[in-house]
Amino acid sequence: MTQGSAVGLAERLGQRINDSGPLRFSAFMDAALYDDEAGFYASGGRAGRGGDFLTSVEVGPLFGAVVARAIDRWWDELGRPAPFTIVDAGAGPGTLARAVLAASSECARAGALDYVAVERSDAQRAGHPTGITSSATMPAAPITGVVIANELADNLPFDIAVWDGGWRLATVGWQSGRFVELLAPMPDDLAPLAACLPVKAAHGARAPLAVGAASWLRDALNRVARGRVVLIDYAATTATLAARPWRDWLRTYRGHERGAHPLLDPGTQDITADVPLDQCAAVLRPPDTSSTQAAFLNRHGINELVAEGKRIWAERAHIGDLIAMQARSRLRESDALTDPAGLGAFTVAEWLVR
Numbered sequence: 001m002t003q004g005s006a007v008g009l010a011e012r013l014g015q016r017i018n019d020s021g022p023l024r025f026s027a028f029m030d031a032a033l034y035d036d037e038a039g040f041y042a043s044g045g046r047a048g049r050g051g052d053f054l055t056s057v058e059v060g061p062l063f064g065a066v067v068a069r070a071i072d073r074w075w076d077e078l079g080r081p082a083p084f085t086i087v088d089a090g091a092g093p094g095t096l097a098r099a100v101l102a103a104s105s106e107c108a109r110a111g112a113l114d115y116v117a118v119e120r121s122d123a124q125r126a127g128h129p130t131g132i133t134s135s136a137t138m139p140a141a142p143i144t145g146v147v148i149a150n151e152l153a154d155n156l157p158f159d160i161a162v163w164d165g166g167w168r169l170a171t172v173g174w175q176s177g178r179f180v181e182l183l184a185p186m187p188d189d190l191a192p193l194a195a196c197l198p199v200k201a202a203h204g205a206r207a208p209l210a211v212g213a214a215s216w217l218r219d220a221l222n223r224v225a226r227g228r229v230v231l232i233d234y235a236a237t238t239a240t241l242a243a244r245p246w247r248d249w250l251r252t253y254r255g256h257e258r259g260a261h262p263l264l265d266p267g268t269q270d271i272t273a274d275v276p277l278d279q280c281a282a283v284l285r286p287p288d289t290s291s292t293q294a295a296f297l298n299r300h301g302i303n304e305l306v307a308e309g310k311r312i313w314a315e316r317a318h319i320g321d322l323i324a325m326q327a328r329s330r331l332r333e334s335d336a337l338t339d340p341a342g343l344g345a346f347t348v349a350e351w352l353v354r
């Protein structure tokens with residue numbers, strides 16, 4: 001990221017506002033994260049220890065090993081079709097793909113697994129491993145299989161409702177070379193999402209309107225002929241979010257640190273929000289199952305993988321090779337992935353398509 005490109009993006013957005021009027025926050029966020037030249041994800045922002053934030057996928061290979069077991073169960077439940085397509089949506093640099101392939105699921109050994117990593121950012125797609133399909137867009141033909149999205153929905157553009165005697169829309173203006181917030185009437189097209197807002201709130205209360213997540217989910221459901229869509233993310237209800245301080249649910253990140261105000265320096269920091277899944281349920285349909293990440297991982301055998309890790313460590317500790325180290329690391333990874341005050345509290349929502 002060069003300072004020049006970030007300044008360029010701010011000026012381009014400012015020009016756009018001068019030409020066509022204030023932007024919705026969702027449009028500002030879309031440019032700040034995904035502008036082809038200077039968006040945060042286009043210019044090097046990424047998950048991982050060396051990146052800007054740590055996801056379950058980046059904790060280590062255990063998360064992918066559990067997902068590989070889930071894939072086998074889902075494959076089995078559908079009668080072991082071939083191909084069985086896994087669409088890893090918002091795949092980042094392909095870390096989940098690597099872990100799933102390394103876990104060597106039965107579905108993969110049978111030659112049925114067709115793994116498609118869908119990632120919008122060219123820079124991140126460049127890191128995808130061989131042996132999978134890497135794509136900027138979702139598969140065109142409906143799949144038999146599973147669309148799985150880990151920490152994608154929180155990064156999809158959202159709008160912001162503000163209580164000012166009634167719910168109004170926060171838009172982004174450009175004044176004296178700075179972005180400023182301007183309140184506007186709530187537009188009709190946001191009414192279905194805004195219907196989830198509480199009837200009253202404290203003056204200045206805010207809540208996200210999940211335009212990007214709802215439209216992504218609608219599209220994902222349409223692309224599954226038989227199977228499921230699995231969304232894993234930090235989620236909450238709209239009413240809960242409206243009652244919380246807004247900087248608590250609307251977060252910015254840069255190099256593992258909390259970032260600046262979301263209207264500052266577009267392109268230089270990640271912008272993310274807790275996902276109001278009740279809005280997706282209201283405009284589409286409620287998930288068929290919803291559980292915590294800890295419960296999901298338990299259901300798909302994380303404890304067995306940890307027990308196996310302990311056994312391998314006991315056998316190979318004296319050798320101290322990579323296999324021994326990876327086995328020992330499962331215990332630490334499991335603690336992080338199931339932490340009830342952290343990743344373990346994430347929501348795993350599943351929509352079945354039969």
Ligand SMILES: C[S@@+](CC[C@H](N)C(=O)[O-])C[C@H]1O[C@@H](n2cnc3c(N)ncnc32)[C@H](O)[C@@H]1O
Pocket residue numbers: 041047055056057058089090091092093095118119120121124136149150151152155156
């Ligand atoms: C928070 S990262 C999560 C990466 C990975 N799933 C993980 O758990 O580490 C979100 C990723 O989704 C990508 N993304 C955002 N919108 C997308 C879209 N519509 N289609 C595909 N990828 C998208 C971003 O570029 C980014 O790499």
